[in-house]
Every structure is written in C-alpha cells, then in structure tokens.
Amino acid sequence: MVERDKKRGEEASIIVCRCEDVTLGEITDAIAQGYTTVDEIKHFLRAGMGPCQGRTCGHLMAQIIARETGRPIAEVWPMRARPPYHLVPFSTILHEPGEAVMFSKEEG
Numbered sequence: 001m002v003e004r005d006k007k008r009g010e011e012a013s014i015i016v017c018r019c020e021d022v023t024l025g026e027i028t029d030a031i032a033q034g035y036t037t038v039d040e041i042k043h044f045l046r047a048g049m050g051p052c053q054g055r056t057c058g059h060l061m062a063q064i065i066a067r068e069t070g071r072p073i074a075e076v077w078p079m080r081a082r083p084p085y086h087l088v089p090f091s092t093i094l095h096e097p098g099e100a101v102m103f104s105k106e107e108g
C-alpha cells in the first residue's frame, strides 16, 4: 500500500502538458472533482491551450480520462477543435457599433 502511494505520488509530478506545465496529478485531481472530458480539463487547467494547441497533450489527456473513468477512449476523444476561421483585422474590432466596416484587400 505504501509502495503504491509512493509510486502514485511520483507519477503525480509527471508533466502531461508541456506548454502549460500541467501535471498528471493535477489532471487526475480535476477528474476526481468531476471534470471528465478533455474540454473540461482544458478549460479548468489550461492543459491543451498552449502553443501546440493540444497536439502533444490532447491524446494523453484523453487516455488519462479514459483510464480514470473506465470509459472507452472513443467517448472522450477527439476534443472539440475551435480553429480560427479567418483573421479579423484590428480595424474591424475598433469600429464603433453600427459603423460600416470596410475590408481592404490588404486586411484579408
């Protein structure tokens, strides 16, 4: 029992999301609190929100969730992708409400 707890403690410090420094222990704690989808873990811990956008850690999180919850991996993967559909120029954001927005070829 002590050996198992020691091993579990060592595993808890394993980094799963390198971009956001999220550990296996943080993810399993979040699952124990009821966050049982990749998207919920992502929103709660920011795992998967780093520069690689979950390409490195997404599958790992899905495997951890499947293991901890006993659900098949197909139920927890893929995570919801939210790609940017197109670039929005700052001039669009800075316009007053109701003001016409003009797009130029340079702005996309």
Ligand code: FES
Pocket: 016, 017, 018, 019, 020, 047, 048, 049, 050, 051, 052, 053, 054, 055, 056, 057, 058
């Ligand atoms: S490793 Fe998790 S977002 Fe990059």
